[in-house]
Amino acid sequence: MSALAALIRRDIRIALRVGGGALIGVLFFLTVTVLMPFAVGPDLALLSRLGPAILWLGALLASLLTLDRLFTADHEDGSLDLIAMSRTPLELACAAKALAHWIAAGLPLIVATPVLGLLLNLDGTATLAVAATLLAGTPALTFTGMIGAALAVTLHRGGLLLAVLVLPLSIPVLIFGVAASQAAISGPLPFGTPFSILCALSLASLVIGPFAAAASLRHGLD
Amino acid sequence: MRLSGQNLKCVRGGREVFSGLDVSATASEALAVTGPNGAGKTSLLRVLAGLLVPAEGSIALEGGDAELSLPEQAHYLGHRDALKPALSVAENLSFWREFLGGKTEDAGRCLAAVGLDHAAHLPAAYLSAGQRRRLSIARLLSVRRPVWLLDEPTSALDAAGQALFVALMRDHLASGGLIVAATHLPLGIEARDLRMGAPA
Numbered sequence: 001m002s003a004l005a006a007l008i009r010r011d012i013r014i015a016l017r018v019g020g021g022a023l024i025g026v027l028f029f030l031t032v033t034v035l036m037p038f039a040v041g042p043d044l045a046l047l048s049r050l051g052p053a054i055l056w057l058g059a060l061l062a063s064l065l066t067l068d069r070l071f072t073a074d075h076e077d078g079s080l081d082l083i084a085m086s087r088t089p090l091e092l093a094c095a096a097k098a099l100a101h102w103i104a105a106g107l108p109l110i111v112a113t114p115v116l117g118l119l120l121n122l123d124g125t126a127t128l129a130v131a132a133t134l135l136a137g138t139p140a141l142t143f144t145g146m147i148g149a150a151l152a153v154t155l156h157r158g159g160l161l162l163a164v165l166v167l168p169l170s171i172p173v174l175i176f177g178v179a180a181s182q183a184a185i186s187g188p189l190p191f192g193t194p195f196s197i198l199c200a201l202s203l204a205s206l207v208i209g210p211f212a213a214a215a216s217l218r219h220g221l222d
Numbered sequence: 223m224r225l226s227g228q229n230l231k232c233v234r235g236g237r238e239v240f241s242g243l244d245v246s247a248t249a250s251e252a253l254a255v256t257g258p259n260g261a262g263k264t265s266l267l268r269v270l271a272g273l274l275v276p277a278e279g280s281i282a283l284e285g286g287d288a289e290l291s292l293p294e295q296a297h298y299l300g301h302r303d304a305l306k307p308a309l310s311v312a313e314n315l316s317f318w319r320e321f322l323g324g325k326t327e328d329a330g331r332c333l334a335a336v337g338l339d340h341a342a343h344l345p346a347a348y349l350s351a352g353q354r355r356r357l358s359i360a361r362l363l364s365v366r367r368p369v370w371l372l373d374e375p376t377s378a379l380d381a382a383g384q385a386l387f388v389a390l391m392r393d394h395l396a397s398g399g400l401i402v403a404a405t406h407l408p409l410g411i412e413a414r415d416l417r418m419g420a421p422a
Contacts, residue, residue: 078302
């Protein structure tokens, strides 16, 4: 257990230092959301209708942007070899890395949501709903994105490939995330139905992601 | 303790690197793997470390901890130093010490042993190539593992660093460890020679 805790601590520490990925994700999220009202125009009703979708899209793209370094950095400096050789199962090490990534890069997106909600004319309930769905849904984005990151580990500049690989897996998360937010804001669906499916997607990806990522890393090491 | 690999064959990118290779090393013995560039020295070490799957043959470690596999009882010192530039020297070492687990030594003493104790708080980004190598060697000391798999261990080390590393290898062998090292330069300790052929 202490090995996993050490891995999580190290990854969070690197992400928060200069040149780490944590700040880049939030800044990208901020850029996308700030630009959107200027592109859509000053129609407040339209903005608040689009708001949840814009926030979700921004969060999805921000998490894709930071995920491509998840394994590449460790592969380039040889750390991945030592992690694969160690007494910690590779599946658990992958899960720990994804968890660290989510804490460092996913949580700040959720914290930033209330501020960005103001720019999109979302009221308190709507912002809270979007933040809740992001909290439930971003782990799914990280843990499915990890599979793509593991597949792209041996490729230089695999970032775009990662986005294409992960796209089909992230579409259900996006659909139910936005559906749950809309349900909380305007109905007619109860909030619980799409939100439960969103939670189920996250839980399933928590289980499948580490195994799929570890399998593709073992295959890719050479 | 005895490390043995029999009839090993390694294929990379559709090309046969070596085949029919027998390797063996016993406790307190060093095996120096030599040969021209491209002969498969690094591939052999990576096969022994479990990072490459051999196309044929088998590898066994007799007399080690029966609960653990060979890679879990081995240190691998590769071309790449496995250091994070954003972390300090001490943070890099203590991460590997905690992550690799098992019997550990005091991190400060390991840094002192490789002559890096004065730089403990410096980010690893500012280290020279030789200092990075010294820090990787400190990793071998900080966690006790009986098998050392070394790939060009003395590259980038200065004369004092090489002498220091020779002494550390002697200590490791004296405490019953075994070493397999791929090298172009003489190791500086008595070692059995395993000569690998020219590239096919």
